Amino acid sequence: MYDELIASPRVLLGPGPSEANARVLKAMTTPMLGYLDTEFVQIMDDTVALLRRVFGTENSLTLPVSGTGTAGMEAALANLIEPGDPVVVGINGYFGGRIADIAARCGAAVTTVEAEWGKHIPAEKIAETVEKVSSPKLVALVHGETSTGILQPLTEAIQIAHENGALFLADCVTTLGGQPVDLDARGIDVAYSCTQKCLACPPGLSPISFSARAVEVIRNRKTPIQSFYLDMTLLENYWHGEKRGYHHTVSMSLIYALREGLRVVLEEGLTDRFERHERNARALLAGAKAIGLQPAAEEGYRAPMLTTLRIPDGIDDATIRGQLIADYGIEIGGGLGIFAGKAWRVGLMGDSSNERNVMLFLNAIEKLLIESGHSAKRGTAVQAASQAYDV
């Protein structure tokens, strides 16, 4: 037989999951309710109302998909795309590539607009590509690229998409709850996220929201949506229909968690929360730079919830990350794709974004680097970070 479940305490500073808020974990001990129990329906309604505030939208079709961020990505694409539809996808990292992969599986004629990993995609390049493609149906960009730490500007790209009659999709998996996404103010037509990064919940749900224009596109489809599980017309009926037509049994525990997590987010206040993410990222980067760790993401386009740092020459990626876990219980992320072995991904997301974690990490990485022969004086990183906090 298997032993009881035991998990060592971790300081989670990777690309997600971040540390789940204690109130969220407690909410998950709430017993089950029937999936159409009036009390549970009220909890679903609350969750949607809270989600709308965090997304910055009044979109009716807003709900958490019963799957992780990738399920949200697939839901967005599978509902909007019909075979043959021209779609423009920005790729400057791993997740842009994933959007292109899924769009192709939905039958889209995908045109990519690419930038180097660690750079943003310039608006002019997007304009050029979108104008070249005849009547694109959708332009898709990743807001916070989890593989590189790039925060992609959206305003001009949204304008370009709309001027060319296309819908605009923003992948907000990494940004929701940590940076403004402001769907309505910006005119984003479809956005999805996850729960285990800046919302400080466990993974398992993907908040998603469609604008009225996007809903119109779904209503006017000529072919069936290839996924039943992710069919937004059925999900809309389940989540928002007057009669709540049965579609699937959502995870009560994850909905309890999300509702509580969103309450925590809004109690802090979105502006304060965004500012907190920026402040801690600033200090982290100041400390890292002071010991010669250089950012892998372009200046001016850095996502505050995920800092990528180039691994110095002569330092072994796996060794350092192994020691961080073994000696300090600190998890940071290795590089994905072409950044594998070349960069670390240090997440300061949701509850994990705090001064204690910044200092813990900087002290630990500095010590381990020095032990590996990297040149630095003990205390430099923490000192630089503390000065950055004082500014």
Next chain:
Amino acid sequence: MYDELIASPRVLLGPGPSEANARVLKAMTTPMLGYLDTEFVQIMDDTVALLRRVFGTENSLTLPVSGTGTAGMEAALANLIEPGDPVVVGINGYFGGRIADIAARCGAAVTTVEAEWGKHIPAEKIAETVEKVSSPKLVALVHGETSTGILQPLTEAIQIAHENGALFLADCVTTLGGQPVDLDARGIDVAYSCTQKCLACPPGLSPISFSARAVEVIRNRKTPIQSFYLDMTLLENYWHGEKRGYHHTVSMSLIYALREGLRVVLEEGLTDRFERHERNARALLAGAKAIGLQPAAEEGYRAPMLTTLRIPDGIDDATIRGQLIADYGIEIGGGLGIFAGKAWRVGLMGDSSNERNVMLFLNAIEKLLIESGHSAKRGTAVQAASQAYDV
């Protein structure tokens, strides 16, 4: 702002979720681990090993899909079916219909073999249909039809499928953990389930298992799998690959829950657990019949975890179910599809399957029926049930 999360205590005797085991809820308070943390990878491996035992299989490709039972259904179909493939689907209730719907969205040429709701599908009828279809790729049946309470015999159907060169799919959403599914002994090629019924966990995961023959079919596909999220070749690499290639971030909390839930199942022992489900169903039915509530499912083919009862003439479905919740906190299920308003679905699943719940329900329903003008003498139902327990 929204108030703190509060859910009234419920006795969950509907079609699922059943009551989550207390050890499972406690397991969900375990903090997050990174998705590639060696400790978490071990927890994933444990979960798969435990799942194999409960499924009765040594299938390598066994894992919990990150979605509910319907996601498992879609994963099974989307991975095995290519456009144009002939597929035979048994329909004697709501969920058989759902299989046919999803198979069609995957491009299958679906032939159905139907039986009346509340009846099983006879083997001869299945043979007739399978033989009529030229080289079917897949024959799909629902083991426990949650809409009608029918337990479908599988042995002959599996033989028919195999003799005709087809794979056999069993929907075990309602049966896993409450009735033998025995994948290997029976020769089932693909089966999926859920966590919130006889496994006594919260919803959110769908255990799935593919035989070597089914895996071979996936490997020999000529077209891409239409879903990235449910692509078993990628999921296999993530769950079982030597390098654990990143695919998505599974829900630590739900995996913790499932691992604990499976431990509880195996500590009880599968045989004892199946016997418990049968014993409580027998008592429930004896009590129900004693007050004139007739089973809606055919004799000899009744699933012990879900008893369907015809609503007596003159009794209003919604009124009684509303009173059960309001006065006793007891949830039972209304009818789905053509059984709406005509039958109740009383689940005795997982932890919810116990003598206390049988007696609670029988006492309550008897009282409410008498108050609604139904003729019965107080105490009759509980007396009949207690006699059934004594046999």
